[in-house]
Amino acid sequence: MKAVAVTPKQANTVRLVEMDKPKVSDIPNGRGVLVEVLRVGACGTDREINNGEYGIAPEGFDFLVLGHENLGRVVETGENVKEFQKGDFVVASVRRPGHSIYDLIGEQDMTTDDDYFERGISRLHGYMAEFYVESADWLVKIPPAILEIAVLLEPLSIIEKGISQAFEIQERMKIWRPKTAAVFGTGTVGLLTSLAFRLRGFEVHAFGKDKREGYFNADLLEEIGATYDSTMEISVADSVKKYGEYDAIFECTGYSPIAFQAMEALNQNGVLILSSVTGGDRKTEVPADKINQQFVLGNRLMFGTVNANREHFEMGVKDLALSEAMYQGWLKKMLTHKVEGLENFGKVFDILNNAAANKAIKVYFEVNKI
Ligand SMILES: [Zn+2]
Numbered sequence: 001m002k003a004v005a006v007t008p009k010q011a012n013t014v015r016l017v018e019m020d021k022p023k024v025s026d027i028p029n030g031r032g033v034l035v036e037v038l039r040v041g042a043c044g045t046d047r048e049i050n051n052g053e054y055g056i057a058p059e060g061f062d063f064l065v066l067g068h069e070n071l072g073r074v075v076e077t078g079e080n081v082k083e084f085q086k087g088d089f090v091v092a093s094v095r096r097p098g099h100s101i102y103d104l105i106g107e108q109d110m111t112t113d114d115d116y117f118e119r120g121i122s123r124l125h126g127y128m129a130e131f132y133v134e135s136a137d138w139l140v141k142i143p144p145a146i147l148e149i150a151v152l153l154e155p156l157s158i159i160e161k162g163i164s165q166a167f168e169i170q171e172r173m174k175i176w177r178p179k180t181a182a183v184f185g186t187g188t189v190g191l192l193t194s195l196a197f198r199l200r201g202f203e204v205h206a207f208g209k210d211k212r213e214g215y216f217n218a219d220l221l222e223e224i225g226a227t228y229d230s231t232m233e234i235s236v237a238d239s240v241k242k243y244g245e246y247d248a249i250f251e252c253t254g255y256s257p258i259a260f261q262a263m264e265a266l267n268q269n270g271v272l273i274l275s276s277v278t279g280g281d282r283k284t285e286v287p288a289d290k291i292n293q294q295f296v297l298g299n300r301l302m303f304g305t306v307n308a309n310r311e312h313f314e315m316g317v318k319d320l321a322l323s324e325a326m327y328q329g330w331l332k333k334m335l336t337h338k339v340e341g342l343e344n345f346g347k348v349f350d351i352l353n354n355a356a357a358n359k360a361i362k363v364y365f366e367v368n369k370i
Contacts, residue, residue: 001018001019001020001021001129001130001131002016002017002018002019002129002130002342002343003016003017003018003019003065003125003128003129003130003342004016004017004065004066004067004128004129004342004345004365005017005063005064005065005066005125005128006049006050006055006063006064006066007057007062007063007064008049008052008054008055008056008057008063008064009052009054009055010052011050011051011052012050012051012052013050013052013063014050014066014345014346014349015345016342016343016345017063017065019065019129021130021131022034022131022132022133023133024076024077024078024133025078026133027078027133027134027135029078029080030078030079030080030081031078031080031081031135031136031137032077032078032081032133032134032135032136033074033076033077033078033081033084033090033133033134033135033136033139034074034075034076034077034131034132034133035072035073035074035075035090035092035131035132035133035134035139036072036073036074036075036130036131036368037070037071037072037127037128037129037130037131037132037367037368038071038072038073038089038366038367038368038369038370039070039071039150039151039364039365039366039367039370040067040069040070040071040126040127040128040151040364040365040367041067041069041070041151041152041154041155041362041363041364042066042067042069042128042348042349042352042363042364042365043069043155043188043352043362044187044254044352045068045121046066046067046068046120046349046352047349047352047353049064049066049121050066050349053279054121054122054279055121055122056121056122056123057123058123058124058125059123061125064120064121064125064126065120065125065126065127065128065129066120066126066128067119067120067126067127067128067129067365068094068118068119068120068121068126068127068154069127069151069152069153069154069155069364070091070092070127070132070151070154071089071090071091071142071147071150071151071153072089072090072091072092072127072132073087073088073089073090073368074086074087074088074089074090075131077136078136081136083136083141084136084139084141088141089141089142089143089144089147089150090139090140090141090142091139091140091142091150091153091154091313092119092127092132092134092138092139092140093138093139093140093154093157093308093309093310093313094118094119094120094121094154094307094308095108095109095111095116095117095118095119095307096108096117096118096119096124096138097111097117098111098113098115098116098117099113100112100113106137106309106310107309108307108309109161109306109307109308109309109312110309118307119132128342128345128365128367129342129367130342130367130368137310138310140153140310140313140314140317141317142317143317143321145321145324146317146320146321146324147370148332148335148370149320149323149324149331149332149334149335150320151335151362151364152188152192152320152331152334152335152362153313153316153317153320154313155188155189155192156192156196156316156319156320157308157312157313157315157316158189158275158305158306158307158308158312159189159192159193159196159250159275159316160196160308160312160313160315160316160319161305161307161308161309161312162193162250162273162275162305163193163196163197163200163248163250163273164312164315165273165303165305166248166271166273166303169271169301169303170269170271170301172301173269176269178202178247178248178270178271179202179203179247180202180203180204180205180243180244180245180246180247180248180267181197181202181203181204181205181246181247181248181249181250182204182205182206182207182239182243182246182248182249182250182262182265183197183204183205183206183207183226183249183250183252184206184207184231184236184249184250184251184252184253184258184262185207185208185250185251185252185253185254185276186206186207186208186210186217186218186221186228187208187217187252187355187361188334188361188362189252189275190206190208190217190250190252190253191217191220191221191334191361192334193250193252194206194221194224194226195224195319195323195327195330195331196319197226197248197250198224198225198226198326198327199319199322199323199326202247202248204221204224204225204226204227205226205227205229205239205243205246206218206221206226206227206228206229207228207229207230207231207236207239208228208230208231208253209230209231209232209253210230210356211230211232211233212228212229212230212233215228216359216361217361220330220333220334223327223330224327224330227243229242231258235261236258236261236262236264236265237261237264237265239265240264240265244267245265245266245267245268245270246265246266246267246270247267247269247270247271248270248271248272248273249262249265249266249270249271249272249273250273250275251272251273251274251275251276252275252276253276254276254277254278255276255278256276256278256280256282256284257282257284259272259274259276260284260286260291263291263294263295263300263302264287264290264291264294266294266298266300266302267298267300268298268299268300269298269299269300269301270298270300270301271300271301271302271303272300272301272302272303273302273303273305274302274303274304274305275304275305275306277306334361334362335361335362335364336358336359336360336361336362336363337351337358337360337362337363337364338363338364338366339351339363339364339365339366340365340366341365341366341367342365342367344365345365348363348364348365351363
């Protein structure tokens with residue numbers, strides 16, 4: 001079968017490789033599920049891996065099959081798989097257990113191991129292939145009504161984790177009734193985050209770098225009742241004068257200095273969720289006394305979040321369905337670029353590398369027709 005792979009840590013090595021088709025028996029204890037890949041999303045992570053910034057090949061291979069945002073159809077199941085049947089639609093999660101206690105109880109998203117096992121990213125092949133095989137434990141069933149948008153489930157799962165953990169941590173108070181949220185970053189993750197907050201009834205203010213005029217993502221935000229402002233035109237501090245302090249803030253810009261500005265924009269008892277992976281060594285000057293005092297005197301909270309476990313994928317399925325009920329057709333507008341066939345990987349990476357010029361939100365492969 002065909003797959004799209006890179007040589008990790010070398011720039012621009014993305015190519016088509018030929019591999020053996022996986023078998024249900026590759027997974028122990030009769031728990032294997034063979035899945036025909038229908039769609040695979042591509043994102044900044046795939047771009048950065050192809051840039052040679054990170055990525056690790058599985059043991060015994062000198063290449064890594066890319067792809068972590070997936071949707072597929074079950075074609076065969078092992079004898080101990082009762083929860084899936086041939087023809088079911090599924091999305092697979094990304095991280096597999098390592099060795100820490102969190103990994104052993106199915107919370108590998110909270111691992112304390114330094115080495116990750118992530119499909120399409122680190123030590124495990126990904127989903128940019130015609131088929132994959134996986135244990136039923138790591139698959140989530142997709143209702144037919146949301147198939148068209150289900151390739152967005154994996155990125156949404158990251159947000160589901162962040163927001164649900166914010167609510168869990170906020171049980172430190174007897175009552176927390178947040179009203180406003182700010183979202184820093186308006187790419188795929190920012191749009192999905194704004195949606196997730198809107199589905200929970202928040203007043204949402206989203207901030208990106210682009211000018212408002214002609215910015216399609218801002219049109220989308222306004223369609224679901226969120227505001228959009230460009231941080232080139234209004235500072236985070238001035239946005240607080242306009243909208244008030246935010247009860248919840250989700251940071252997903254990839255630009256670390258904004259995290260410190262966000263700290264100053266948080267309401268009393270509010271929560272700041274950090275999700276940007278910033279691999280550089282950028283430095284910034286901050287009003288340390290002021291921020292520290294605000295956090296202490298206002299019982300403010302900040303935490304980081306990465307990856308997602310099964311439960312967050314399941315929450316995401318519900319939010320995809322709720323989104324269709326509340327804002328029908330909105331998520332489909334995020335699927336801006338469909339590329340048919342794995343052999344057209346060059347096109348996918350061209351679009352990824354020039355996302356702004358292409359006005360791309362989500363680019364994805366259609367490997368097989370739904
Ligand atoms: Zn991704």
